Amino acid sequence: MFVRYEVPIDGLLQATSNELIVTFESPIKKSQELYSKQAEDYVVPPKCVPDIYNGECHANHVRKMQASFAWDWGPAFPSMGLWKTVYINAYNETYIKDVSFQVVADGDKYKFTVTVYMAPNTAKQLDGVLRITLGNNHAVDLWNFEVQGVATVGNEFIIQKEFRQLKSKYDLWWPNGYGSQVLYPLTVSMVPEDVNGAIVSKSVNVGIREVELVQKPVGNGLSFYFKINGMAIFAKGSNMIPSHILPEHSNNKTLIRKILQSAKDVHMNMIRVWGGGLYESDLLYELADEMGIMIWQDFMFACSMYPVNQEFLNTVEKEVEHQVRRLQYHSSIVLWAGNNENEAALTGNWYGTIINRTRYDADYRQLYGKTIRDVVLRNDPSRKYLSSSPTNGVKSEENDYISPNPGDNNYGDVHYYNYIFDSWDINIYPVPRFASEYGYQALPSYSSMQSVTNSSNDLFINSKFMNHRQHHPMGNIEMEFLIKSRLDMRPKVNIESYNKAFFFYTQIIQAMAVKIETEHYRQWQSYLDSAGHGMTMGALYWQLNCPWLAPTWSGIESTGKWKMLHYYAKDFFAPIIVTSHQYPTQMVDVTVVSDQPTPIFNATLKIAIFNWNSFLAVNEKVRQIDIRMGSQRLTKINMKYFLTRNAECASDYTDCFVRLTLSNTTSMIAPENFIYPVALKNAPIPFANVQIEHVEQITSTKILVSVTSDLPAVFVWLESTLAGVFSENGFTMLQQRKDIVFELENYSPLDDVVKSLHVTHLRDKAYFPSSTLI
Structure with missing residues (x-):
């Protein structure tokens, strides 16, 4: 299943009525056959997936998708048949099958290595010029390499060439969140020595980037992290x-x-x-x-x-x-x-x-x-x-x-x-x-x-x-x-x-x-x-x-x-987060984590206390901080002392919770986060009346959904029978009204959108029959 099969058909083709017949065996029967043959020597386990998978046995004996015999997240459908395209490659001399591209730093230059894998011609020998171009509309580099008397390796030609260029010529490829993803067209062409021969070529898009998996001594072992272009990436x-x-x-x-x-x-x-x-x-x-x-x-x-x-x-x-x-x-x-x-x-x-x-x-x-x-x-x-x-x-x-x-x-x-x-x-x-x-x-x-x-x-x-x-x-x-x-x-x-x-x-x-x-x-x-x-x-x-x-x-x-x-x-996974670690002693560490290499100075950390029956903060602690790349523990809180010194919080502090926010002079720079001092089953969370109050069309596919509540509500969840994504979901309502944008996958009339919407939350009365309400 995981191999590209190439079958020569020259000498087999007819002018008309060509037919391709591929015969398949049952993967279930074949895996059993291979298992039985192997078991004559020794058993290669496991024989079968667990019974609860409702699956098939001996997947490890055939080179097919192992999970198609069933897994703990999916059903058993051991497929058989052609699952990729069947096509004919017609060529007089050769064609390029694959192109590999490697980038290695070499001082102020990059060393590029291009490897070309080509189908053989009848002579089993290759002569001509290998032309390599790298670049976009702004700057294209061209290299020509003489190719003389290259013989086949196995059943193909393999040509590998190296060349160097200044690093400053290229914009780099970066992971999401760290920079742009610049891709350059790389075209490899084979120009035959015979001027009447056909030029064959293949183009791929490549990024210029260095990658390293760093495993160096740290603590009682070794580190394990990726460096891209010299930068450590979480x-x-x-x-x-x-x-x-x-x-x-x-x-x-x-x-x-x-x-x-x-x-x-x-x-x-x-x-x-x-x-x-x-x-x-x-x-x-x-x-x-x-x-x-x-x-x-x-x-x-x-x-x-x-x-x-x-x-x-x-x-x-x-x-x-x-x-x-x-x-x-x-x-x-x-x-x-x-x-x-x-x-x-x-x-x-x-x-x-x-x-x-x-x-x-x-x-x-x-x-x-x-x-x-x-x-x-x-x-x-x-x-x-x-x-x-x-x-x-x-x-x-x-x-x-x-x-x-x-x-x-x-x-x-x-x-x-x-x-x-x-x-x-x-x-x-x-x-x-x-x-x-x-x-x-x-x-x-x-x-x-x-x-x-x-x-x-x-x-x-x-x-x-x-x-x-x-x-x-x-x-x-x-x-x-x-x-x-x-x-x-x-x-x-x-x-x-x-x-x-x-x-x-x-x-x-x-x-x-x-x-x-x-x-x-x-x-x-x-x-x-x-x-x-x-x-x-x-x-x-x-x-x-x-x-x-x-x-x-x-x-x-x-x-x-x-x-x-x-x-x-x-x-x-936001670039900057404010988070906490609550210990069994009720001491809490508050930590800020940043992926951004540029520091942020004089940010405002707010640690606010809320009672479950009000949108207004009971109390708050404010601190100015500088944020650097990585994680930094900012403060340690005695949660019991922090909460119970406020009259609105009971002695067992079940009726209060904490919100963490991080902002600069103009806006929030991290998602809000919450600390629940006790299990929510022990907290007096109210049966808030959460409703969709207003729905408005912003563009053909953007819908404004206004949600209201009379009391704080947690895990407020918007759903639609129409395909799309909400700008925020599963959120906490600490205000009477919250506006959410619903991005539809495809246009639908506003009336259909309204009918499709539903909202619920943790203490939705629909989940609690009246005889059990408290």
Whole structure:
């Protein structure tokens, strides 16, 4: 599935009635056949996915999208057939298949290396001039290289040329939020020696940028962060899985653009293309180049051991070579990673590998430490290769690619999941160098789920329908537990009200949990603890998107609709944030984090106390601060003393909460943030009357929505049955009226927009039957 196949058809074509027949075997039967053959020697686990996945077995024996055999976020559809375009290449002499482009600093110059891969001609020898142009309309550089007597390597011509230019000639490519994304056309042409021969060429767009993965001694281990053009970058983003469970639909231009634009719009600068899916379409990488989204690119091996016979390794070599050559020129790709969680699975004995550990270790090292690594370094020495994720980076390499603890917080990247502790307690989260996976499940919106069934009974939690779509073991129980840890879920007096509340509350829990965990990682950007943990430089939550409507970890539904999590990402990934760490002792650290290299002087930090029954602040503390790049802890607050010295706050301070704001002389420079001293289920949050008061058309697709409330309200949530994005959502109402802009995907008459809108909030009376109101 991951290899481009080229079949010579000269000598086969007829003047008419040509027919191409491709015969496919069932991937389910083939995987079983390959498993049985392998098992004659030894078993390569796991045999099957967990039963709750409702999936198929032995995905690790075929080179297909591993998640198409089912995962904990998606269904099983092991596809078969042609999923990419079939086309004929007609040429007299040769044609250019792929072009690679590398940039390396060389004093005040850049050294550019261009590698050209060309199909062979009948003579198996190439003569002529290789012409390379780089530049845009303002400045085009041209190089001509004589090519004489180049022989084929294998079944292709490979020509590599180096040239240098002053750095000052070029504008640089930067990640989103750090600068512009300048792309230059790079055109490679082969001019044959025979003047009557055809000139063949290929053009790609390239960014001029330097990338480095820094792993140097810090604390009790090594750092792990990306430098782009010499600047340390805090990676903010998410993990991307296939946009559709049927791979032939993964190149849907509208959906891919919507997902990437949604990532950019919430300040993401990195996406990890996860190793259980597929190598994404050219379109995705082109858009990532244009939008400044760095790509952490896994190879497609995930959560399994894999057979290491020669036939399998030969297939892997072809796959990796093809994909690296296809994608290498993209400036957005900053890292190649061998697999997802296979080192952790091996060392953690996930699949009983301890019984034959010597053999499985040897297989692992052969596949990721040698085969894949060698192909990557041969075809792209300009980027770092990691053997796995999570991994200890160079520390794992020192251990011959298998560390005793691949999730060590002192090295590399970590994946962290915990569904049995209170997800809003910031103290449960680790302090790693780089968090490349973490997250919580949530349901899609109730209205979205209504689109996939004709019966409202199907949407009751734990119905047969809902259980079929819940693939995570204990998933519904975990979501209920996490809700009850923080929110007031009333008894099932009215099952329909309870059910709708459950849908909504899972999104609140997910959004707040990922927000708290992400802000925790950003807080540790500039600090080390006593154990040497810290200097955290990356936060990629799980997951960005999903392929169907079901309980998943995604922030974007399969329809493209944003969950509350994705709206919250716009705030917790903002260039500047003000955030807090509440300790069990009720002491609170207030921290400001900035990604901006330019300092901001004399900003105003306000720490204001509010009572749940008033829009007016009870008290506030004001401080002038200077903001520098990185994280800086500004003040420590004794929350109990800070609140209870005010008459409006009870002795147990349940009826007050704190708002943090950061501004300059003219405007807010960070999203507002809140500290809830107690679990919200214990706070006297009022049953506010929240309504949509006014809807007005600004432009054909921009709608002004005015929301009103008589009392403070939390997690105010606007929904529409029409496709679009709100400027803000899941917000706190600390004013009588708030104006929100709704950006429609397509024009709709205002009357239709009004009918489509709905608003709710945490203490919406609709969720609480009158007999249970307090």
